[in-house]
Amino acid sequence: MHNKSVAELSRELERGEISSVELTQQFLDRIKQEDGRFNSFITVTQEQALADAKAADEQRAAGDATPWTGVPFAHKDIFCTNGVRTTCGSKMLANFVPPYDATVTENFRKAGAVCLGKTNMDEFAMGSSTESSYFGATTNPWGLSQGDKRVPGGSSGGSAAAVAARLVPAATATDTGGSIRQPAALCGITGLKPTYGRVSRYGMIAFASSLDQGGTMARTAEDNALMLNVMAGFDPKDSTSIDRDAPDYTATLNEPLKGLRIGLPKEYFSDQLSPAMEEQVRNAVKEYEKLGATVKEVSLPNAKLAIAAYYVIAPAEASANLSRFDGARYGYRCDDPKDLMDMYTRTRAEGFGTEVKRRILVGTYALSAGYFDAYYLKAQKVRRLIQQDFINAFKEVDVLMSPTSPSPAFVQGEKTNDPVTMYLEDIFTIAINLAGVPAMSVPAGFVDGLPVGLQIIGDYFSEARLLNAAHQFQQVTDWHQREPQ
């Protein structure tokens, strides 16, 4: 049962072969038995899940079901859930129970899906390894059989590990610089970061507002499409969400790929990529050629500037976004503050972890008088150049393909003391967030027994085409079906 996709589970529920209560109980049992090894959940909402499952069964019986009615899944602990603790992986919010739902949460609730709990993540989504969580690191299900505790990637490492370990068939995630695609790649699952503005950010705790985008994680492209059908759409509560109809993303999954024009950005096949990784990615591209696609090399000349620009813009926005965590209204407050300044400084010193503090400091510095032009304004100029690179590339090709990460999952602790090396984990993903275009990571092979991800990048609002391309690939490959031992 735990190997079945959302689409399969949905059909079985529809045919009455299993009830949502039974299904929910099975997955809850599995989480209880298995998650001690992975630590992919921060909170498991057993009682609420079973109550929701019962309601879903009743709804199905009443003939009022959506494809999601009664299907279990999990939320990254960055999406606010009414009445359920939402921590963002931080001590600062360890006791925070929001009195409202994120729009994404509300949409899944309305669709009748059954949320089993909240998944682990890097603190405030700042990280590429899910090691900076206040609730402990998450371990990648891959590599354990070889005796290694490897990172699942991050920041959505909890969601990725939970899906890879078959603890849930699908989970929500967010991506600011690669936080969906890199963990999807490292855990051997399929993940999609939609176009900026496609999925509402309301109730999704902000890291860098102009880059954050909610998205999907599941084992198959089809399940990603089912998730996006629930998540995508205009939200009047988010001024940056885009007022444009969302199509049925499952409707075009089976379109033939004949004539699909694929571009390979030469900057993404550089020295940083190991020959073994490159081989897997190029093999995947060959599969596409067999499916009738044409391939050419393209250039994203400013891609090399992406990391530098990102690590000015994202921390700058974060430094303001995280100012609200001051101990005054909710969340952590230090013991016995002597005065206002003491409350601020100790609350924030004790409530935030090292990486969060580092980024707040970097962002504050970049916005300070005398540095603003040299850092923030310059980074914004670079961002526009990068956007233009993608616009130019999509005049020539339909999609871009590249590796998702420069290397497979690394061992825990390996990069925690070297932030810049950690930042380079996102070298192939960050430019996509700066441009705002959508991109996926699709399982495309293994190196030393560890999953490799193929990144497929599309033009603005081309999610349906990306899902189509991923789905067709998954009809002729089985990388996404491999199960960690």
Next chain:
Amino acid sequence: MQWDIVIGLEIHVQLATKTKIFSGSSTAYGAEPNTQANAVDLAMPGTLPVPNEQAFRYAVMFGLAVNAEIERRSVFERKNYFYPDLPKGYQTTQLERPIVGPGYVDIDLANGESKRVGIHHAHLEEDAGKSLHEDFHGMTGIDLNRAGTPLIEVVTEPDMTSAEEAVAFAKKLHGIVTSLGICDGDMSQGSMRFDVNISLKPNGSETLGTRTETKNLNSFRFMEQAIAHEVERQMDILEDGGTIVQETRLYNGDRDESRSMRTKEEANDYRYFPCPDLLPVEIDDSFIEEARNSLPELPDARKARFMDQYGLNDYDAGLLGGDSRLAAFFEEAVSNGKDAKLTSNWIQGEFSARLNAEEKSVADSPISGAQLGDLVVRIADNTISSAGAKKVFEALWSGENDNVDAIIDAKGLKQVSDTGALEAMVDEVLAGMPDQVAQYQNEEDPKKRKKMLGGFMGPLMKASKGQGNPKLFNEILVKKLGD
């Protein structure tokens, strides 16, 4: 040394929208603390701002009313600082691209001249909450009802050269925003708050001196006092050879004192940057035209109309036309009372005096314009004397009775205007005062004669039990005594 005074103003105008600038919470004043603050106003994690279109409409109306350029693309920025009544840790405001560009306002001066004061720009922003330091022993209470109330901050050029000009400008601006209906103008509730920038320079010098900013003046009187106080303070320092420190000062109106709040060195680095949660605001021609078409009559136009339609002089028309509520009161009164000049005199005299004495605004007046009009009618048609009119006014104000004629009857204030009866009384009184009559008739100086005439009025009023028409008595006296 002679000093030139240079004054510029920054005015926070609370916009009278029903809901906040970025959330659906009510902006009504005076609710229980924190009952008008939702998740967005409390800056709960993940919440996002959604702009209120009405605030933009009001800002555009303001821009048009002060002859300003409207920026087609304005940008919200985050102004970062920590304070407990600022829930997000930043204020959403505008800096580089404000919605209202350069404009101007013309003010009337006491010498009858008019002066143009430049508007540098006006921008939209959200108000902060309130810190309550008094009610909580040793602690501070936070009320976020006001957090997110829309404001426009109006920044003038340093064009004013005296407290009188600054107050005239402030009053003019008050008249404009209340006439537009974009602000309730209630300064005691903080609906309009003035910050005054003041510097001195040697008479005729081109170079501006170092300025100070005095913050949060919430009445015209305090503003006038604060300017006088600060000018004197700076002048004392400069005359003693000292230098002015660029700083923000707080003025205590009750004690006529000011103290330094922070110097330039202590000022925050606000780290402004464009707010990534809000897209740039695009304002198109049709939005501006719609706003233009919805503009009501403004003080300048109303003043001109009052002069034309009611024959008021420049001063009266400016005063009554400058304040929308006072103007409405006047027009209601004059539509009953007919006599515009007399109505104007009563509004500026008895009526304003009573409002001031009881610290009431026109809106709180217990007397309606129509009632004052009825009173003016009875004065004009000689039914009551001005002394009697004051008694009627008193009865109306206290709520003793709401009908002018009923009060006149009940109090027996009706004047005797029967000429025959009055002549008989005059004859009788003059007969009893032969010395005074002779004295009067021997006096050559018309001024002194006029004064002596008053000597007969007392006995006449007494003879008529206070009900004789003084005007008619006067005419009869002059006739009888020979001119």
